[in-house]
Amino acid sequence: MDSGSECPFSKFANNTKLCGAVDMLEGRDDSQRDPDRLERWACANLMKFSKANCRVMNLGHGKPKHKSRLGGEWIESSPEEKNLGVLVDKKPSMSRQCVLTA
Secondary structure (H helix, E strand, C coil), X not given: CCCCCCCXXXXXXXXXXXXXXXXXXXXXXXXXXHHHHHHHHHXXXXXXXXXXXXXXXXXXXXXXXXXXXXXXXXXXXXXXXXXXXXXXXXCCCCHHHHHHHC
16 A cells, blocks of 8 residues: 555554655645555555545644645645544643543
């Protein structure tokens, strides 16, 4: 599934996460290649991604928000997501996670 990808993949059970960095506006087209590759892989293997469960997280301060698409549909942006029970957001602090867990 991740053969030939430029960005690292994280796969666990029925979840796949694609990570990448876009430092400049020109890098946006490069970062779209892997979601396009995933969509082609899914079509070739008669599988579908649940696009309603797909999200984009933009991390960093003062950087333009990047939009991605999977197939012909834009992926919704999210300020935070849970990853294996751990809350991930743009502020790398464990204090909120500790409060939520307690």
